[in-house]
Amino acid sequence: MxxxxxxxxxxxxxxxxxxxxxxxxxxxxxxxxxxxxxxxxxxxxxxxxxxxxxxxxxxxxxxxxxxLEAIEPEFNFLTNIKELQKFNFSEDYIVELRETYRAREQVINKDWLRVAGNKKxxxxxxxxxxxxxxxxxxxxxxxxxxxxxxxxxxxxxxxxxxxxxxxxxxxxxxxxxxxx
The missing domain is CATH 3.10.580.10 (CBS-domain)
Structure with missing residues (x-):
């Protein structure tokens, strides 16, 4: 080559x-x-x-x-979850954290997409x-x-x-x- x-x-x-x-x-x-x-x-x-x-x-x-990450509500929190993976928490625990977080947060909808679309x-x-x-x-x-x-x-x-x-x-x- x-x-x-x-x-x-x-x-x-x-x-x-x-x-x-x-x-x-x-x-x-x-x-x-x-x-x-x-x-x-x-x-x-x-x-x-x-x-x-x-x-x-x-x-x-x-x-x-x-x-896609930019349209995810509270992108910073998801970044923090990624940081937790450095400490060898099990994948099941990380998935559970995400699910718990997502259950409390707004689901992606047209209003949220409009907000995300205007992010710099x-x-x-x-x-x-x-x-x-x-x-x-x-x-x-x-x-x-x-x-x-x-x-x-x-x-x-x-x-x-x-x-x-x-x-x-x-x-x-x-x-x-x-x-x-």
Whole structure:
């Protein structure tokens, strides 16, 4: 895989869904839908929206899972439940906590969706870690190592400290297993 470069498989950032900090969730979802409609080079649809600062630099990402978490009532409480998992509480106990919590909270309805749709993307976006970047000129072996060791679904691709694209695990998987 050393003869395949990251830039050969990446999706250029110009073809990816992006929004600026301060954008409401509903507009980020619309941007994702528009990017999915335009992007036909692959059978895999985009599954995230990149969040940009006012200068156009990528500062975070909203995956489909993050968007769903944003509509969950009291998202912070659910995050705290995730933190409890570090202390090796049984999965049954964690499930019971969630069920107890959900029984006391409002069920997701149109009013709640309206509120969630107006949340700003920076409230729930995932900031990128240092291990989520790969150079355009890196070979596929390097990218695979980063994807697997970091358990990432995508990597930000850079050229001279500028983000130029996204390398998605689905595209890497297809390239590797087509070689088989």
């Amino acid at each position: 050393k003869n395949i470069l990251v830039k050969e498989l990446m999706v250029p950032i110009s073809e990816y869904a992006t929004v600026e900090i301060g954008t409401p969730l509903i507009d980020a979802i619309r941007a994702l839908e528009q990017a999915q409609e335009k992007f036909t080079d692959s059978r895999y649809q985009h599954r995230a929206v990149l969040v940009l600062d006012k200068c156009g630099n990528v500062v975070g990402k909203i995956s489909q899972l993050r968007a 993307v920076e409230e729930f976006m995932q900031a990128h870690s240092a291990g989520e970047y790969v150079s355009e000129d890196s070979d596929l072996d390097t990218a695979i190592h980063k994807l697997v060791s970091g358990r990432h679904l995508s990597l930000l691709v850079s050229n001279n400290n500028q983000i130029t694209g996204i390398l998605r695990v689905a595209d890497v998987f297809t390239a590797v297993f087509n070689q088989l």
